Amino acid sequence: MSNTVSLSFTLNGEQKSIDVPSSVTLGDLLRGDFNLSGTNLSCERGVCGACTVLIDGKPIAACHTFAFEIEDAEIRTIEGLEGDDGTLDPVQEAFAELSSFQCGYCTSGMIMLARALLDRDPFPTDATIKEWISSNICRCTGYAMIIEAVKLAAIKIAENKKEVRK
Ligand code: FES
Numbered sequence: 133m134s135n136t137v138s139l140s141f142t143l144n145g146e147q148k149s150i151d152v153p154s155s156v157t158l159g160d161l162l163r164g165d166f167n168l169s170g171t172n173l174s175c176e177r178g179v180c181g182a183c184t185v186l187i188d189g190k191p192i193a194a195c196h197t198f199a200f201e202i203e204d205a206e207i208r209t210i211e212g213l214e215g216d217d218g219t220l221d222p223v224q225e226a227f228a229e230l231s232s233f234q235c236g237y238c239t240s241g242m243i244m245l246a247r248a249l250l251d252r253d254p255f256p257t258d259a260t261i262k263e264w265i266s267s268n269i270c271r272c273t274g275y276a277m278i279i280e281a282v283k284l285a286a287i288k289i290a291e292n293k294k295e296v297r298k
């Protein structure tokens with residue numbers, strides 16, 4: 133038997149309030165209650181990273197986080213990366229342009245992970261990218277093109293910043 137908890141948090145820029153059983157994970161909350169199916173669940177043990185979302189800007193496994201832990205937090209999922217007009221985030225653009233996915237199961241988690249890295253380090257070295265993405269598993273072993281996509285995304289983000297300054 134589990135108790136119910138009342139939660140308030142920000143989800144992709146919108147304030148949300150919901151009552152959930154205390155045993156519910158963030159992954160199940162996002163997929164089941166908010167229909168955000170871009171957060172994939174695979175191992176459900178906090179190992180593969182397919183379910184990576186950003187909590188206050190930090191990449192976290194949604195399968196390994198209880199919903200009650202996100203009180204007052206800011207949650208960002210793959211659906212929240214797009215602009216209001218449907219414009220893709222530069223990281224999404226880079227993955228699409230370089231076809232840096234095969235089955236795609238790891239892709240949303242990899243993109244969220246890459247976004248968090250580039251928010252901290254705008255031009256990471258190859259070694260840093262490799263170390264950063266090593267927390268997530270790509271079963272199709274498409275790591276080389278994932279690394280290229282992170283580097284292309286870094287260039288795109290820098291170009292976008294220059295455009296804004298003009
Ligand atoms: S599904 Fe969450 S880490 Fe694998």
Ligand code: FES
Nearest residue numbers: 234238270271272
């Ligand atoms: S593209 Fe298939 S698991 Fe990564």
